[in-house]
Amino acid sequence: MYEYNLDYIKEITGISAEEAKSLAKYLSKLPVKVLIETYKMQTDYARQNRDKLKKEYMPEYYFAMHLLALKAMKRTESASAIKQELTQHEAERLHKIRTERIKAGRGKKESKKALLVKEKYFDEIKKLYFEDSLSWREISEYLAKYHKVKISHGYIQQKFHEAAMYAEQK
Incomplete structure (x- = not known):
C-alpha cells in the first residue's frame, strides 16, 4: 500500500530515516505559526530544487523538501546553543521561533x-x-x-x- 521511494528522499536531502523521525518529533512540538513557516520554507526549497524533481516521486519530493525546511529551522533554533555563527536572517528567524513558542504557552498545562x-x-x-x-x-x-x-x-x-x-x- 505505502510504496514510497525512501532512497530518493535520502538522495536529494542526505537525511536518513532516523533523522527524518527526529525531525517529525521536532515538528510535533512547534507552535502553529512556526508550523506555517515550515510549510512556507518547504515551498521555497521546492522552487530552489526543481531540478531534482522526478514526477513519479512527487509525494517523496515534497516530503523531502519539508524535511529540508525542518532541518534548516532546527539548525537555526539550535545554532546559538552550539555557538555557531548565524546570519542576520537566521537570527531574526530564531527570535520569531522563540517568541512564538512563548506565545503558544508550551508547558502551561492545567492541573x-x-x-x-x-x-x-x-x-x-x-x-x-x-x-x-x-x-x-x-x-x-x-x-x-x-x-x-x-x-x-x-x-x-x-x-x-x-x-x-x-x-x-x-
Whole structure:
C-alpha cells in the first residue's frame, strides 16, 4: 500500500530515516505559526530544487523538501546553543521561533484539580451553586465526601469562574 521511494528522499536531502523521525518529533512540538513557516520554507526549497524533481516521486519530493525546511529551522533554533555563527536572517528567524513558542504557552498545562473543576464536575458544581445554593466551602466538602477529591473552596471558585467565562465567550 505505502510504496514510497525512501532512497530518493535520502538522495536529494542526505537525511536518513532516523533523522527524518527526529525531525517529525521536532515538528510535533512547534507552535502553529512556526508550523506555517515550515510549510512556507518547504515551498521555497521546492522552487530552489526543481531540478531534482522526478514526477513519479512527487509525494517523496515534497516530503523531502519539508524535511529540508525542518532541518534548516532546527539548525537555526539550535545554532546559538552550539555557538555557531548565524546570519542576520537566521537570527531574526530564531527570535520569531522563540517568541512564538512563548506565545503558544508550551508547558502551561492545567492541573488535575483544575481539569476536574472545569470539565468533569463543572455541571455538578454549577447545579450545587446555583440551584442548591451551596457555598463554595460546602461544594468543597461535597466533592471530598462524594467524589473523594480534596480541592479548596477558593480554588474551586476561581477555576469555576474561569470555565464559566470561557463558556460565555464561545
